[in-house]
Amino acid sequence: DIQMTQSPSSLSASVEDRVTITCRASQTISRYLNWYQQKPGRAPKLLIYSASTLQSGVPSRFSGSGSGTDFTLTISSLQPEDFATYYCQQSYSTPLTFGGGTKVEIK
Amino acid sequence: EVQLVESGGGLVQPGGSLRLSCAASGFTFSSCWMHWVRQAPGKGLVWVSRVNSDGSGITYADSVRGRFTISRDNAKNTLYLQMNSLRAEDTAVYYCASSPYGGFSDYWGQGTLVTVSS
Numbered sequence: 001d002i003q004m005t006q007s008p009s010s011l012s013a014s015v016e017d018r019v020t021i022t023c024r025a026s027q028t029i030s031r032y033l034n035w036y037q038q039k040p041g042r043a044p045k046l047l048i049y050s051a052s053t054l055q056s057g058v059p060s061r062f063s064g065s066g067s068g069t070d071f072t073l074t075i076s077s078l079q080p081e082d083f084a085t086y087y088c089q090q091s092y093s094t095p096l097t098f099g100g101g102t103k104v105e106i107k
Numbered sequence: 108e109v110q111l112v113e114s115g116g117g118l119v120q121p122g123g124s125l126r127l128s129c130a131a132s133g134f135t136f137s138s139c140w141m142h143w144v145r146q147a148p149g150k151g152l153v154w155v156s157r158v159n160s161d162g163s164g165i166t167y168a169d170s171v172r173g174r175f176t177i178s179r180d181n182a183k184n185t186l187y188l189q190m191n192s193l194r195a196e197d198t199a200v201y202y203c204a205s206s207p208y209g210g211f212s213d214y215w216g217q218g219t220l221v222t223v224s225s
Binding site: 032034036038042043044045046049050055087089091094095096097098099100101 | 142144151152153154157166168169202204209210211212213214215216217218
């Protein structure tokens with residue numbers, strides 16, 4: 001199975017900060033990397049797929065990059081509604097696997 | 108509007124069974140792959156199973172293989188998860204999610220809670 005490691009597991013940031021979350025795969029996954037946002041008590045929401053393609057309706061302050069084993073999710077200017085937990089997921093092979101999550105909290 | 112609505116969760120004793128359903132609307136269900144993903148209380152997301160658009164291709168996580176069965180009825184726009192031999196560690200919110208190609212999940216239901224306890 002491909003292991004996905006996210007870092008950090010949590011971070012504190014202020015509104016308008018630039019935030020970067022990293023995700024590392026235990027083996028190469030090309031660009032089969034997806035990012036989700038989850039708020040407490042809610043279902044996950046797809047933000048980015050194929051490493052860098054923004055899902056329809058997602059604000060442009062979210063961006064993704066990377067290929068192979070190392071990937072990043074960047075929020076260029078953190079907004080109040082962005083405080084949530086973020087998960088990466090590889091879809092290169094089954095079992096599909098998620099990272100452990102990064103909780104973004106208000107500083 | 109795309110809607111996925113799960114049902115069938117509840118409290119069940121260890122060793123028992125439950126069948127979850129996921130009713131889909133607002134998109135061409137028969138063209139989409141579907142996933143089940145679960146989340147134990149306070150924990151992260153874990154992929155459970157996937158079925159392709161016509162039901163002929165199915166994959167499971169090792170932790171549920173042989174105990175859970177995913178299926179779909181394209182005439183009823185409904186996805187199912189039959190869960191047998193349930194264990195305490197199966198306690199989680201179970202989400203169904205649609206997937207255009209079997210990879211990323213673009214739409215998710217609200218989830219249904221399964222609690223396995225005596």
